[in-house]
Amino acid sequence: MGWAIALHGGAGDIPVSLAAERRRPREAALRHCLRVGVDALKAQKSPLDVVELVVRELENNPHYNAGRGSVLTREGTIEMEASIMDGKTKRCGAVSGLTTVVNPISLARLVMEKTPHIYLAFDGAERFAREQGIETVDSSHFITQENIERLKQAKEANRVQIDYTPPIQNDKKKETPIADGDSQIGTVGCVAVDSHGNLASATSTGGLVNKMVGRIGDTPIIGAGTYANNLCAVSATGKGEAIMRGTVARDVAALMEFKGLSLKEAAAYVVEECVPKGNVGLVAVSAKGEVTMSYNTTGMFRACATEDGYSEIAIWPSVHN
Amino acid sequence: MGGWAIAVHGGAGVDPNLPPHRQEEAKKLLTRCLNLGISKLRSNLSAIDVVELVVRELETDPLFNSGRGSALAANGTVEMEASIMDGNGRRCGAVSGLNTVKNPVSLARLVMDKSPHSYLAFSGAEDFARQQGVELVENEYFITEENVGMLKLAKEANTIVFDYRIPAVGSETCSAVAESPLQMNGLPISVYAPETVGCVVVDNQGRCAAATSTGGLMNKMNGRIGDSPLIGAGTYACNLCGVSCTGEGEAIIRGTLAREVAAVMEYKGLGLQEAVDFVIKERLDEGFAGLIAVSNKGDVACGFNTTGMFRGCATEDGFMEVNIWE
Known part of the structure; x- marks a missing residue:
């Protein structure tokens, strides 16, 4: 038994040829966020505080698809969503459709602590943010040049599909653009457990590039993108629609609870058996201080550390596996 | 293969003092909806089509809290939500924050069938409704006189009306009365408390489906999302079973209640009724809720820890x- 922490910056089709100038800042962010989380755990902060803190850091980093750096909807706007859950009490909070809140994860925490509800969305959530006096900025703060470009490319690719162009041309299109290496699917998340076995999970995202306005993914949905109970804490990333119907985060916990699987076995089962290949990645910790990071995509931006000194920062499958 | 089965609900938590004529009204509507579902199942309509059709019927009738008759949010408008799931392929669709769509469950079905996504909400969902050409009506269509009265009382008392927090019969009747001082037309407000609707079906090919629709809580904060549109919480279907929940949304969400029924069947090997009993007893903590479920074998089950459930x-x-009662 000891503390453990794991975090992710999204799973997807990340080419191994990812240019160094795109890879390095993301690796640096993973290292920085892991350090922030480990320090907080060592300072006896509660896992709930730790996951919120780490996800805030990831939201503030423009290289990941959450908070600043969120991808754009079809209309070129941003609509951020997030959720947080405390394992011991199973209390949870979630938000969707945010356009001005600097740290969506902290608003999710406020929904959990300051309202009779669990989940607030769109105008009502923005109004609640103002009532609570949480930091808000103009929407343009979140929009990066890179994401404007990415939307443009996604729209072009989309037009091809809508026009029923033969798949050959489709493939050609695919090779040229979006070779910036991160998939269109990206999300950030963190799970943590302290040495008393208290667990928490948090996930935050800007959603899918070129998503329809109003689209809600798996990230704010308890049991899909985020889940924690007294056995484990899970944060998932990938294709939201697949994660939602697979109730991915809850299923890792359910397999441990109802089938007696270990954390690693449960995570591996969900990733390999329950969700189609190329669709999901997750990080999870157990009450015993175990950690696991599994995915069925090309790669997943991820990092973890445990009290006994183990630490890992990686994007693709490690050679030792 | 055990043949088809169907269950419908009109919400959990019923005031024990509900006047007999209102009980009869509710039973009549439930019977009509069941008969509609039965006739469609006999003519071999698929489970997913039947749950949509039955929930449309419940939404269109003003009696329960969905579609017409939806509870009112704090600003006096309706914000409806719904979800639908086909156990065959685990496809699903969900909507939240609708204020002009006559049948939210059908828009959820269109999100599943015609959009690249599974869940659309608020103005984006309304835009999608217009693109799809579903029937739209003015917000006033959904608002009933009783619900306007209830919202007024709820606002005066500065409370959210929880339909499932209805005092149990016999247990400290005096204090229960003292706890619910809100009265309308000489009856406790809980008599009018509106309820979520849902339907689960297994067809004679063993395909399961589930659908749930609601107006949410009276005097809820605008923008509040409950369990009904959340796959795994209010609604779930897979190749084993279909489940629709109702009650305290927040307890249902944190208990991932609908998925839980399926999970204990899948991972623990429980039968349908066993799974339902386990979930109601072990998974609600202090929350109040009820649910209906069918299995691919043609079993049907329901469970609740509230006083009564329309079913x-x-x-x-x-x-x-x-x-209505136990």
């Missing part, structure tokens, strides 16, 4: 029941 069920072998 009905039928199976191919001729069993049919409509009930």
Whole structure:
């Protein structure tokens, strides 16, 4: 038994040829966020505080698809969503459709602590943010040049599909653009457990590039993108629609609870058996201080550390596996 | 293969003092909806089509809290939500924050069938409704006189009306009365408390489906999302079973209640009724809720820890029941 922490910056089709100038800042962010989380755990902060803190850091980093750096909807706007859950009490909070809140994860925490509800969305959530006096900025703060470009490319690719162009041309299109290496699917998340076995999970995202306005993914949905109970804490990333119907985060916990699987076995089962290949990645910790990071995509931006000194920062499958 | 089965609900948590004529009204509507579902199942309509059709009927009738008759949010408008799931392929669709769509469950179905996504909300969902050409009506269509009265009382008392927090009969009746001082037309407000609707079906090919629709809580904060549109919480279907929940949304969400029924069947090997009993007993903590479920074998089950639940069920072998109390 000891503390453990794991975090992710999204799973997807990340080419191994990812240019160094795109890879390095993301690796640096993973290292920085892991350090922030480990320090907080060592300072006896509660896992709930730790996951919120780490996800805030990831939201503030423009290289990941959450908070600043969120991808754009079809209309070129941003609509951020997030959720947080405390394992011991199973209390949870979630938000969707945010356009001005600097740290969506902290608003999710406020929904959990300051309202009779669990989940607030769109105008009502923005109004609640103002009532609570949480930091808000103009929407343009979140929009990066890179994401404007990415939307443009996604729209072009989309037009091809809508026009029923033969798949050959489709493939050609695919090779040229979006070779910036991160998939269109990206999300950030963190799970943590302290040495008393208290667990928490948090996930935050800007959603899918070129998503329809109003689209809600798996990230704010308890049991899909985020889940924690007294056995484990899970944060998932990938294709939201697949994660939602697979109730991915809850299923890792359910397999441990109802089938007696270990954390690693449960995570591996969900990733390999329950969700189609190329669709999901997750990080999870157990009450015993175990950690696991599994995915069925090309790669997943991820990092973890445990009290006994183990630490890992990686994007693709490690050679030792 | 055990043949088809169907169950419908009109919400959990019923005031024990509900006047007999209102009980009869509710039973009549549940019976009508069951019969509609049964006739469609007999003519081999698929489970997913039947749950949509039955929930449309419940939404269109103003009696329960969905579609017309939806509870009002704090600003006096309706914000409806719904979800639908086809166990065959685990496809699903969900909507939240609708204020002009006549039948939210059908828009959820269109999100599933015609959009690249599974869940659309608020103005984006309304835009999608217009693109798809579904029937739209003015917000006033959904608002009933009783609900306007209830919202006024709820606002005066500065409370959210929880339909499932209805005092149990006999247990400290005096204090229960003192706890619910809100009265309308000489009856406790809880008599009018509106309820979520849902339907689960297994067809004679063993395909399961579930659908749930609601107006949410009276005097809820605008923008509040409850369990009804959340896959795994209010609604779930897979190849084993279909489940629709109702009650305290927040307890249902944190208990991932609908998925839980399926999970204990899948991972623990429990039967349908066993799974339902386990979930109601072990998974609600202090929360109040009820649910209906069918299995791919043609079993039907329901469970609740509230005082009463509006419900009905039928199976191919001729069993049919409509009930409110235990």
